[in-house]
Amino acid sequence: MEQRIIHACGHEQAHHLTGFESQQERKAKWLKTTTCRDCFVAEKRAEEVAAATSSSAAVSHLVLPPLTGTDRQISWASTIRIKRLAALTNPNNDADCCACLQVTDAKWWIDYRDLTDADLVAAATKASGIQNVTAVTASITDMPRTA
Ligand SMILES: [Zn+2]
Structure with a gap:
């Protein structure tokens, strides 16, 4: 009825x-x-906007390196990154954020968006660690050989 x-x-x-x-x-x-449904949707949207605004404010002190990927991936990953960093940021120690900031692959942020904060930091540390090793290896190879 x-x-x-x-x-x-x-x-x-x-x-x-x-x-x-x-x-x-x-x-x-x-x-x-x-x-009503319309008001419910409008409220949800307003909440999302408010949450995004407060997340952006929370990470405003961090330098966010540009993400790499397709435009779609980058736009989605930017939202995820800001939200996750806002939860991780700590005025006394931003080490967790720093690890995550090393990861600029948009796909990584999308793939790991559902991890817990601790798992995300662990994954970021691992990912950035691998990147650093690659960078070190590259610089060693690039070094002129002296005999
Ligand atoms: Zn209404």
């Missing part, structure tokens, strides 16, 4: 309620205490 519910935000929205009459009544009563 379709019912028009006036939500807490004042907007009216049609809902298809199923189940026994008592269940429908309970559902309708509950729906009246919630915001």
